[in-house]
Amino acid sequence: MISIDDVSVRFGGVHALTDIGLTIGEGGICGLIGPNGAGKTTLFDVVSGLRRPTTGSVCIGGVDVTGTGALHRSRLGVRRTFQRPQVFGRLTVLDNVLAALEWHGGRGGLAADLVGWRPRRRLADERRARAEEALRRCGIEEFAGVYAADLPIGRRRMVELARAIVDDPAVLLLDEPTSGLDDDQRALFAEVVRPLDTTILLVEHDVPFVMSLSRRVVVLNLGKVIADGRPDEVRADPAVRAAYLG
Ligand SMILES: Nc1ncnc2c1ncn2[C@@H]1O[C@H](COP(=O)(O)OP(=O)(O)O)[C@@H](O)[C@H]1O
Numbered sequence: 385m386i387s388i389d390d391v392s393v394r395f396g397g398v399h400a401l402t403d404i405g406l407t408i409g410e411g412g413i414c415g416l417i418g419p420n421g422a423g424k425t426t427l428f429d430v431v432s433g434l435r436r437p438t439t440g441s442v443c444i445g446g447v448d449v450t451g452t453g454a455l456h457r458s459r460l461g462v463r464r465t466f467q468r469p470q471v472f473g474r475l476t477v478l479d480n481v482l483a484a485l486e487w488h489g490g491r492g493g494l495a496a497d498l499v500g501w502r503p504r505r506r507l508a509d510e511r512r513a514r515a516e517e518a519l520r521r522c523g524i525e526e527f528a529g530v531y532a533a534d535l536p537i538g539r540r541r542m543v544e545l546a547r548a549i550v551d552d553p554a555v556l557l558l559d560e561p562t563s564g565l566d567d568d569q570r571a572l573f574a575e576v577v578r579p580l581d582t583t584i585l586l587v588e589h590d591v592p593f594v595m596s597l598s599r600r601v602v603v604l605n606l607g608k609v610i611a612d613g614r615p616d617e618v619r620a621d622p623a624v625r626a627a628y629l630g
């Protein structure tokens with residue numbers, strides 16, 4: 385599904401990523417762990433199209449997307465959440481999630497808007513139902529009418545998650561999605577994410593938590609992959625213990 389080939393990213397003299405080669409198959413959760421500064425977010429930027437790698441290539445669903453931007457990737461079904469949640473603060477929670485469905489277009493153009501054309505209204509009703517269902521799954525339906533800016537960070541993360549899952553993503557990139565969540569919210573997060581039938585890359589600081597959710601774990605350190613395998617293999621890996629788990 386995602387094929388990262390020989391990717392390097394340099395920021396001046398900083399080697400954020402060096403010769404990363406990773407193939408992430410369809411379905412299931414792949415955990416991505418590593419100390420601060422390891423290059424996890426940079427790798428997400430490269431996959432989601434926010435950053436061109438200095439060298440190397442990225443394929444999604446067999447298509448080379450290296451030269452394309454975030455809009456193109458999102459149309460291929462790539463969705464992500466951010467380490468610092470990026471919600472539309474001046475939109476309500478419901479509108480934040482509806483915004484993820486609007487790109488499909490309206491049906492019938494401006495004229496349909498003006499006359500309240502029935503198929504248009506039906507489409508709007510369907511989208512609203514889907515958005516409300518996503519809010520419900522993420523435990524934030526009671527905040528549907530609240531401005532996203534007025535929510536605490538944990539709830540904003542759930543708004544981002546609802547927005548990311550509402551349109552059946554092909555690839556979901558989650559960058560430290562549970563930081564700032566309380567225990568109940570984390571349990572809910574796991575409940576939302578575990579059954580999703582999509583390719584998920586999960587960056588997460590809580591190692592036992594990510595190990596419990598992932599079927600594969602990749603460890604980055606100083607821009608390089610130092611381990612890659614099943615959670616039990618990675619946990620036992622001496623290089624990982626030395627660099628990270630201590
Ligand atoms: N926009 C940037 N400009 C310069 N250096 C950056 C930039 N983004 C990240 N870096 C550097 O790249 C390295 C990897 O950062 P990052 O991908 O954010 O790591 P992680 O998400 O694993 O904490 C770090 O050394 C960081 O300081």
Ligand SMILES: [Mg+2]
Pocket residue numbers: 424425426467
């Ligand atoms: Mg990061």
